[in-house]
Amino acid sequence: MDLATVWAWAVERFPTRRAVGGPRPMTYAEWDARTARLAHALLALGVRRGDRVALVLHGGEPAASLHLAAQRIGAVATPLSPRFGPPELAHCLADAAPALVVSEPATGEATAAALGDERIRPVAHLDLAEVERRSLDQHDTAPSDPPTADDVSVMLYTSGTTGRPKGVPRTHRAEHAAAVAHLVQTGGRPGDVVLGVMPLFHTMGVRTLLATIVAGGTWVPQARFDAAEAAELIARERVTSLYLVPTMYWSLLREADPAALAGVRRLAYAGAPMAPALAERLVDAVAPEAFVNHFGSTEIYTFTIGPDVAAKPGCAGRAGMFGRVRLVDPSPGASPDDEVAPGEQGQVVVSMASPEAFAGYWLRPDATAKAVRGGWYFTGDLAVADDDGDLWVSGRVDDMINTGGENVYPDEIEAALVRCPAIADVVVVGLPDERWGQAVTAFVVPAAGVAPDEAVVAADRWGRDALPSLRRPKRVIAVDAVPRSAVGKTLRRVLVGGGYSALADSAVVPTEGHPRSDRTTEGALRSDRGTP
Structure with a gap:
């Protein structure tokens, strides 16, 4: 079609x-x-x-x-x-x-x-x-x-x-198949009223537009996301369906009167992991009939669908209606037949036989050969399957932190730290360190009314209480904002490359496990390379 x-x-x-x-x-x-x-x-x-x-x-x-x-x-x-x-x-x-x-x-x-x-x-x-x-x-x-x-x-x-x-x-x-899959997998209804705020240079924005048309619904445009304006549009236009990235949901909950969201019946998210704390708040505020985690990409729209976020917050679920998924050895050059044992972490690979799949990158046969092998698309995402056969995404192959000879992934650390009431946002990366190889480092945005040094101390203490020793941040740095793309993807490489200005740093602020550094405050709060 x-x-x-x-x-x-x-x-x-x-x-x-x-x-x-x-x-x-x-x-x-x-x-x-x-x-x-x-x-x-x-x-x-x-x-x-x-x-x-x-x-x-x-x-x-x-x-x-x-x-x-x-x-x-x-x-x-x-x-x-x-x-x-x-x-x-x-x-x-x-x-x-x-x-x-x-x-x-x-x-x-x-x-x-x-x-x-x-x-x-x-x-x-x-x-x-x-x-x-x-x-x-x-x-x-x-x-x-x-x-x-x-x-x-x-x-x-x-x-x-x-x-x-x-x-x-x-x-x-492929676009039509993806639109149909989106409707079925998110519980879409004919005549739904959908907020069209996701940008059209991203697959989520195109999908929202096309799926609305396929269902004969109403597409309510918002050229640039503003939480207060979005809440007003949702209430005035009687929006019934939202498909957003987690950062937008956070903003809506902070800015919107809960009554403005009362008419929304279907929630879906994609683009980035959603912390269980956010999922719980959305369930309380909206009480949606459907709440779906869509896990996919530009290349193949749907990998898996977590159909009930309220019951299993953060779960990516199983293969979509038009797809097949495997977990394989995450080592470079692994075959799509090198499946990991039950319960082991593996790289997510998706069958290219899906009607939602692309055929290859534009003028980049080298990139296509790297990503597509043996009829399967290697996503670069890591996941573990639970006893029900549902996937839990644990990070990206490229985001892995090797600290003290052990591999850890940012997602679970971030999910624990984001519950700290002293911080509004968090991202975890590995920064070069002579002792550890890479030091688990948490960049935190202080909550409203919380001083940066207080946020650093609180986040450090929270990590010590909530995480095993290997996953506890070795360093906590307060910043004014987490660098993200226009659709909410965290740009960890910006932080690793030193693209931040520290408001406070556990290398300077005394914490329980991090006594004050010998370095001067001025030197520790000024980041040229982002390294300890």
Whole structure:
């Protein structure tokens, strides 16, 4: 099934139903006319079937409408993060070689600077308002040459938490399968009202949009996440379904009146682990009918589904409805047949036979060969299966901390420390250390009203009470914020590389197990390399 057909059938079924909420509401018939005019405008600008259309936009209805317009003419929507600077944009634009680049005032300057890179061939670059203007005198009928199911629908760029972003082309068939799977696996209902705040350069944002259309629901756009505004939209638009990253849920609980969330019936999350403490608070505040942990990636949308977060907080569950999953030896070069014994930690590998899977990275056969072996995609995620056969994700292969010759993973340490009432956020990394090789180091954000040095002392004490000795942080550093990507993925490499300013440090603040360092306060609170 191609998405142009999916769209046409949704319009045919529900022409007068509200398709878009928010300040600029539209019915399905009205949105059909708008996206058709935009599709014809793209054609008039020289975009043809198979061409990439780079969208450097924050989100909201205009970005979604351009995404759908590209689908209708068989072009490849290529959304890029508006948080990218010129070097990152230049890399992606040189790699994608788009036929058209569309930006907006907030991203126009960085995009123009990126397009000056000598690697990028000349390409039309228009402001969103100009594309909108050109669409006004176009036909509102469907374009005549729709795509096939095997044509590429979208090319997303991986977040680049460990390196340069890679293009992930996904076909119409894979996008449709993922949307259907999302609906079934999250308990979606026809006519659901969904908050559309996840960015369209991320798989969660695209999935929210397409699944809403497949179900004939209402997509309520929010171009940039703001917790207070989101809470107001949820209440006013009577949102019934949320699909967010954990950091957004934390913000909603802090900012929103619980009454604003009363109409939400279905919760789902992805993108990062959710601490049991947050899951418990959401259950208390919302009492959802369905609460789902979706574990997947840009490459293969669904790995596993944890269908009942209330019953098993943090559990990633079992393989999705269109997939197969194994746990294999996490050693480099392991075969997909090297499955670990029951109860042992292994790397999660997922069958490429899934209709939700990509076919390989864009122009990167080396990266494809590394990630796909023997018909299985090696995710880089580590997990353990419990006695029920459900997976519990324990971290990333790249995040492993080797301390004193033993391997530990940040997730379980973070899950323990985040319950400390003196801290609002935490991330754990391994920093180089002469004695330990890598020292387990906790970066904490003090809770409101808590001084940084007090937060350091409290977090250190909490770790000593809650964790076995090997997993206790050897060092606790207070910072004003944890570095994360636009969709909430923790950027541990920023901290390991010294990209932080310490507000307080257990190397200076006396704690029970960490007497005051001989180093000066000024030197210990100033981070040049982030090492002890």
